[in-house]
């Protein structure tokens with residue numbers, strides 16, 4: 001099948017992209033890497049009447065490392081983030097998550113912002129954003145605003161972005177504890193497919209091996225990527241023994257509401273959620289201990 005007819009404009013600046021969105025309203029869509037939008041158009045699952053191409057906007061492509069964060073322009077290609085050693089030192093979960101995203105070819109075109117805006121509940125970058133508490137800077141012709149990941153992801157393939165807004169940059173918090181480790185793991189039918197269930201974790205420990213901060217979450221286990229800050233807070237002050245970690249992982253799994261499909265029942269997905277959350281937490285703990 002081919003896409004329904006549409007008009008196309010290549011924006012030269014963020015302001016121009018926002019003007020075009022304001023002018024064309026609901027019927028317009030931004031085109032970033034096209035790795036999700038173009039197949040969906042070809043299958044006529046979406047039929048935008050107007051495409052605003054943001055690929056040539058240099059101001060949307062950057063990686064800036066700051067003391068307590070990394071800022072990434074929304075149109076930065078996933079492969080650029082994946083290969084950035086200094087960024088990986090600051091926010092290791094990004095590379096760990098990207099390893100599971102599609103294939104080299106899709107990561108060469110796909111953008112960080114495109115993946116977040118697409119908001120697939122099984123996608124890896126939205127889960128990393130939710131676990132780390134990333135912030136999304138949005139721009140429209142009317143002004144700017146910033147949304148926490150928690151508010152940004154509002155449902156399956158749905159975000160709190162308005163039709164006239166462009167995701168401009170993403171602010172990824174970097175933890176400053178010396179002994180910090182993170183991990184990402186998932187189960188999918190084939191490597192490169194969307195996850196059946198995914199888990200991500202980040203742990204910081206002090207010199208005595210006690211947990212000083214923990215964050216973890218699950219993808220593919222509900223309508224949005226899920227983080228469990230209250231359960232993670234229970235890990236703080238412990239030595240993260242396997243029993244404590246397993247308890248936290250299983251407590252999180254019981255809070256999930258996965259759907260069932262051809263590949264896995266809801267019950268199996270919930271079981272996987274507990275197993276993978278424990279695995280991610282243990283791997284993050286081991287990395288923190290080895291720092």
Ligand SMILES: Cc1cc2nc3c(=O)[nH]c(=O)nc-3n(C[C@H](O)[C@H](O)[C@H](O)COP(=O)(O)OP(=O)(O)OC[C@H]3O[C@@H](n4cnc5c(N)ncnc54)[C@H](O)[C@@H]3O)c2cc1C
Nearest residue numbers: 030032033034035036037102110111114115117123167193
């Ligand atoms: C074979 C294949 C396998 C894949 N496997 C995976 C996988 O395992 N995990 C995974 O997470 N993804 C996977 N993907 C999807 C891939 O990661 C996409 O790159 C990503 O979902 C969308 O990014 P994009 O830049 O291509 O965005 P596009 O496809 O261009 O856009 C996606 C949506 O986001 C909107 N959008 C894009 N940029 C912005 C912005 N700056 N502001 C506001 N809205 C914006 C668009 O309007 C559109 O609605 C796969 C894709 C393919 C083709």
